[in-house]
Amino acid sequence: MDWQAFALSLRLATVTTAILLAIAVPLAALLVLGRSRWLAALEALATLPMVLPPTVLGFFLLVLLGPRTAVGRGITALLGHPLAFSFNGLVVGSVIYSLPFAVQPLVAGFASVDTALVDAARLLGAGPVRLVSSILVPLARRSLLAAIVLSFLHTIGEFGVVLMLGGDIPGSTRTLSIVLYNQVENFDYAAANRTAAILLGMSVVALALIYSKAQKHGSESKTQNHGVGRA
């Protein structure tokens, strides 16, 4: 078992999930509450990584962050090293790749909040930040949990973007998925089985967590109808 790769995968998934939440919560709120005609284009852009082959996305990012583009040269000048083939580069790639898996559950959750509650909060003086933090997020807790779990697991399991953008540098860009690939390539099926079992186990535990919360939330919702519980 490659514990270094395991720890790196966990670190990458944790950092990526934290950054994704900071981006996805306001973005999902904007997509649900906003009125601009450009929002459809923005939502399509945020969903694009879901349908784009990971290797294609990884290749685009590799080129964009490399020395051939102004963006890549600018980042290198700023950080003192290129983002490609580094942990930070993997974080950038993972955030972009997993963005739809954080945004979509939140959009669905925020959109399901009764608009009368949003109107009531606005009338009581809630600005966008308070509206999101005190009404949308608490009432879409299950969607928030789904966004966290999906982002985390999607990052743990990603392969194409990691390989393209990060390569296979131990302790820096070698994640569990890369280790599994290497083990299969070396016909070390016993080790590959153990690595695959760990990845599978993490997914099962996370999905069980989502569904158990969903069941609890479902039974709570049956007794909640926004203030008119019994006649």
Next chain:
Amino acid sequence: MLEFSLDARRGSFHLQVECAFASDWTVVFGPSGSGKSTLLRLLAGLDSPDLARPTRGRIALDKRALTETSIGLHLPAGRRHTALVAQQPALFPHLSVAANVAYGLRSLDRATRAARVEEMLALAGATDLATRRPQDLSGGEAQRVALARALAPAPRLLLLDEPFSALDGVASDALLERLQLWLRENQVQAVMATHDVTDALAMGAEVLLLREGRLTALGPAAQVLAAERERLMVRLQGRSD
């Protein structure tokens, strides 16, 4: 004083009204679909998905413009000193009754806020509900709490969209009486939408008659609703015979 001149469309529905309410308490009367709720939502500054801002119009409260489309002015709902209590109480289900009432009082310190919540719950006859959750309330109780929550930030204009439909007649009359007194003392102007002619007549207020999005009459209830009053009397007489 509330003044407005509005021209707004929602699909095939066209609301076109120009009016000034001098009275402390005005009733907007009209059948379902006449545009009462649309008018109140526009006055409150709430955008709905289909009906955005009025295509043309002006809304002013005490000479202060809230909406003025000619200069692109449209104050957000929370900055118009306007409260709206609708038929659906829309209490925040994850907060207690007291926290619901305190939601619009963030600028006050804790002690003042608690005192204000207590005062508003007492006004609405809901003091004993403070620690309850919205899902444990009856329809009438939820409407009382919604009223307390709307009044807590001390609005200048109170909009009521059939807000006491879940209360029985006696409870509704008692609450209205207390509310009217409180509004007068605190110089809050009220506009209430209803399609119930008895409600409109009982208050003896100024009545705006709305039909298919157009203002058809404005004046004292007995005068504007004379025909409706006549029909009501005939119906009541028929029942007693």
